[in-house]
Amino acid sequence: MKTHRSALAVAALAGATALVLSGCSTAVGGGAEDANVLTFASGSEETTQKLIDGFEAANPGVSVKAEFIESDASYIQQLRTRLSGGTAPDVFKVWAGGGGTMATWKVATDGLVAELDDQPWAADVPDNVRYVSSLDDKLYALPSNLGAIGALYNDQALAAVGASIPQTWTQVLDLCKTAAANGKVAYALGNKDAWTTQLIPYALTATLVYGPNPGFSEEQADGSATFSDSKWSDALDKTKQMMDAGCFNPGPNGTSYDAQMTLLGQGDALGAVQVSQAISAAEQYAADGATFSMAPLPATDEVGAQYYPTGVGVSFAINAKAKNPELAQKFLAYVASPAGQKLWAEVSGSMPALPSDERELSPVLEAVETARSAGLTTQYYPDQVWPSTAVQDGLLVDMQRFYNGEITGATVLENMDEAYKAS
Structure with missing residues (x-):
């Protein structure tokens, strides 16, 4: 290092x-x-x-x-x-x-x-x-403190449509179908607050890129790896598949973080990809007795091999x-x-x-801690070891355009590579 x-x-x-x-x-x-x-x-x-x-x-x-x-x-x-x-x-x-x-x-x-x-x-x-x-x-x-990014779920909303937390990528797409058939949103998105646009790519690249290859960022630094020529491309392809499958609420770029958490808390959405701390925001809008769970957002069909992005x-x-x-x-x-x-x-x-020794984690964070003990978490959030804020700033803008259908995932990654090299 x-x-x-x-x-x-x-x-x-x-x-x-x-x-x-x-x-x-x-x-x-x-x-x-x-x-x-x-x-x-x-x-x-x-x-x-x-x-x-x-x-x-x-x-x-x-x-x-x-x-x-x-x-x-x-x-x-x-x-x-x-x-x-x-x-x-x-x-x-x-x-x-x-x-x-x-x-x-x-x-x-x-x-x-x-x-x-x-x-x-x-x-x-x-x-x-x-x-x-x-x-x-x-x-x-x-x-x-340390946080994690994953899929948050409203337990009661899942049960009401007879669904369970997806363990594989195929099950993610199945959940989107189940939610739509029951008049629900599978995963609420609040992209009006631009920082939320990075979370699904971060969640997917934990399993596709940074978990299996902790040295990826070092490879980028020495010029032997790029966003475009890595499985970042798979992550954006899968995000597009979720869009096409109707996994998200209409008009996500016009939906705020607060509205995203309202959808999740009230059960109009079964889940949302967010930071672990966001559960407290969802709880503000939930009915008494509502409970929430967190799991990695699956990026492959291999059960038990999905990673959480974690970081300071x-x-x-x-x-x-x-x-x-x-x-x-x-x-x-x-x-x-x-x-x-x-x-x-x-x-x-x-x-x-x-x-x-005195810590007492919530059940949600106990799940993350269990994953960390099993080696199924990343060491950092991706942007924590990027060369400048220009890479992340560009990603946030381009992801809003991506969700609007204005640009492709390949363009997002090409722009990230250019910002990285220029930093």
Whole structure:
């Protein structure tokens, strides 16, 4: 594996695991003069505030002055501006890998975040997770949780049409027929929020590309592999087959993520291909007693050989010019602790990134953990080791055009190859 500085040429910003909804922010100032006040910035207020509450409860007398910027684009723009101006908070969210302006490798290269190898939890960071959290073998971010992408199912909606979770590709297409015959959608799509367009290709390439060949990204980096000449082409062919089979709701490009989760939660859709954390969103719209399951989206007809894409979800870094560096270290130590890992996993609907004897995973995530133990998960989300955000940005735009029938899968991949080479 290449050193992380050279890996800047083969790394990119994570999109799946940085999957957040647009919203508002509550602005705060930069540093805090009070030694007992930590300034903090992230997204997803609903879940992150619970982590903050846990930290404050474990540290009486300490408070966190937090801001939550739910839109990724706004977050990135604001944090980069404030880091340049010296007004950024003590601790803030970053993405795993590199290539994006708020990705770990980029902020570390720019000298904006503190080294963390001297922290007591640093030795507990697993090697593959450390890879996308460090640069030149120096740790710069705490990978706080792990997520997975798969097919989420409404258990009651499946039972109502006499269906079960598909274990093979053929069964996926059969489920689409069953759903249509019962006036249901098999897999809800919410492509109006462009980040959702990458999820089905990511889910399929886990089994077709990255699971069987963990070295594929390295082969791309040395020029011996491309998107077009790989089974990425099979993944887009199968996505087109799902479109032709009527697997999705009408007008997916005009359907929002929120509407996608409403369809799943209310049982109008049997399933949706999403990140594991999205189950909490579906539950908001579900009837009392509704339950949900998660499974890999099958890409072949080989039972028991389907992979989940998994990767670092949220990472936290310390401002290199933090006003309260000691308190910032204390916050990361809490998040990395068994109690912090357990709490954060529970409230974020994810898996702990660090070992934790105290963790109690939901049945959904237990299934992912079982798959990981069996070697049926990938190490990273694909984009976490792409050379720049241009590859993923182009994919999101082109996938909307693909779902509209404007371009072919071959064109999507040709454009990705061009963006990769130009990065």
